[in-house]
Amino acid sequence: MTATTLTAQAPEPAKAGGPTAESGPPKPSLGSRLASIAASGAVRVVLVVLALVWLLPTAGLFVSSFRTPRDIASSGWWEALTDPGQWTFANYDALLSNDTFTGSLWTTIAITVPSTLLVIVLGAAAGYAFAWLDFPGRDYWFLLVVALLVVPVQMALLPVARLFNTLGIFETTLGVVIFHSAYGLPFAIFLLRNFFAEIPRELLEAARLDGAGELRLFTRVVLPLGGPAIAALGIFQFMWVWNDMLVALIFADAGSPPMTVALQQEMRQFGSNFDVLAPGAFLTMLIPLAIFFAFQRQFVAGVMSGAVK
């Protein structure tokens, strides 16, 4: 809901500033130079502290995941930094040889991959129709889709649970996939329609003159040119579904839930079982973090184009 098109690529935030900061023509006095050096030193100290505030919670989870339950219960994770003897793979060994957990990993994949593909296929088809095909009430249908962008997912939990019950897909992986696809669609259609609409008209007209039908225009012209937007959409849909807990809590098969629900069930009153929670949480974070670091630019661009749930 911020920018309107992905083509207005995110101005690289990293490159902002840089050399321009030093290039002002007026020569400041010695006093103000000293003051600014002191100030920038203070800024640096503040930023280092802030960086630690952002780093340490995750570091704590990471280190804890390599400590035995006894060490976790008796001392803080920072003790392990000076005592390498505390580090062990035992928690991961236990978790990865646990069929319930590996099963939940597969359920997560079985939910995430189809939901992502389905949203891309349905969203691209509808986005193409809204961008280029002629049909009555086109603008009003699109307004409807935009209106649905911010509808809270909570709205649908109870009614859809009843609907799925009737259809016999309540508490099945299929149901979760359908739910996530539906709630990914408004953003997908919005994003792709705007991106497809920027494709030069001449390209489509030329293909049309060559006798291409609606389907061929879609697969040969629109989809290949829409690559960047489709990639961004795929990244976000994948992350949302992978990280979702609420929908899975209600709609997934309680017998083989995805990882988020499986871990949630391990939570206890005072979280005494961090030897399971820490490595489990860290494993669920691995793939989103890998995607995040591999596709930083797309991630930033997507967030700027309103990819926020």
Add this chain to the structure above:
Amino acid sequence: MASGKAVIRARPWAVASFLLPALLLLGALVLYPIGYSVWRSFFDASGDDFVGLDNFAEIFANESTRTALRNNLIWIILAPTVATALGLIFAVLTERLRWATAFKLLVFMPMAVSMLASGIIFRLVYEQNPERGLANAVMTTVHDTFAGSSSWPDAEPRPGGSLSAQDDGSYLLDGTVSAGTPVLLPLVAVPQPELADAEPAATAASDPGQVTGTVWMDFTRGGGGTRDAIDADERALAGVTVQAVRDGDVVAEADTAADGTFTLPAEDADGAQLRLAASSFTPPYNGASWLGPELITPAIIGAYVWMWAGFAMVLIAAGLASVPRETLEAARVDGANEWQVFRRITVPLLAPILAVVTVTLMINVLKIFDLVYIIAPSSSQADANVLALQLYISSFGAEPDQGLGSAIAVLLLLLVVPVIIFNLRRLRRENQR
């Protein structure tokens, strides 16, 4: 924005096959639920009796939904503002920094992490015991650095002994002391591990010019020691403040040395009463009870800000990059200091972005569920309640009231209606361009 006419005059069935799958899914899973929830919210828990707006009245009357409403209000006011303010500060501070990219990546990274994982991360941070929870470890370290920590929180006088505990936490010795006679101040109940580094207790030297004595742990491991006497294996209690008191006033004071002995000048202490100061025995500071009923909501908001400040920072930084350099330089040349430039030029120019970020976060916060569900232990879940959690409990909990659950769902929808209208208006404006 291509508002223009479609180039392709498509056959109706072709349009339908591209459009219908998506529209049908949206109709069945988004539009129909809205209608059903509105309808269902007018009926009671069983769904048989029409109750009008009673469920909505119930939201404001029922205690747990009122807590949820109050907490949601706190969330909506606090979380987006703090996250946006931090994002603004980060964006401005990192603008000229060489390692800005690394910093921004670090702050933005939690956006990729699930609420569940963040919840587990912060459960660990907020552990009550300062030896395990990072937040309290930092707080107690800071506290003890500035306020000092007491030496022997567990030490206490033996019941019926010569020392007696006072109401203010200090231990008073019966009778008065005189110079030249070493005083014995025996304490008990210090756990053995805390005595591991303590030196053996020594009998104080007898000196007619001074009041001397020993504070020690009057207990021999394995038994065999004599009460009120310093036995060979008994340990000194160092760092205890011994005060000489006359008529309620402290006339002299000294801390015990490593061997437990202390000396006070005779001219002040001779004939006075001895007291062991309460500050030597106060229980240790244990930090805040983050997961307790009072702090639970601010604590969870802290975790949320940790997750979302990066989002605000990235959007604001992008806006900042498009602020014309010349404007800023011109102001600096005119003698404006950095704060004035920030306050008078940067912030006003960024106002539209700040508004968008804040509103986006408000919508996001409105539906907050996972973080609360994960971080709040069941003992304080009721105090951390929010609308989305109450909706979940009302709809799927042990004693469901689906009428109330639906009413909460409708309320959540009503709260985003202004944003829907805003989005639609903007879209129409762009289409008219």
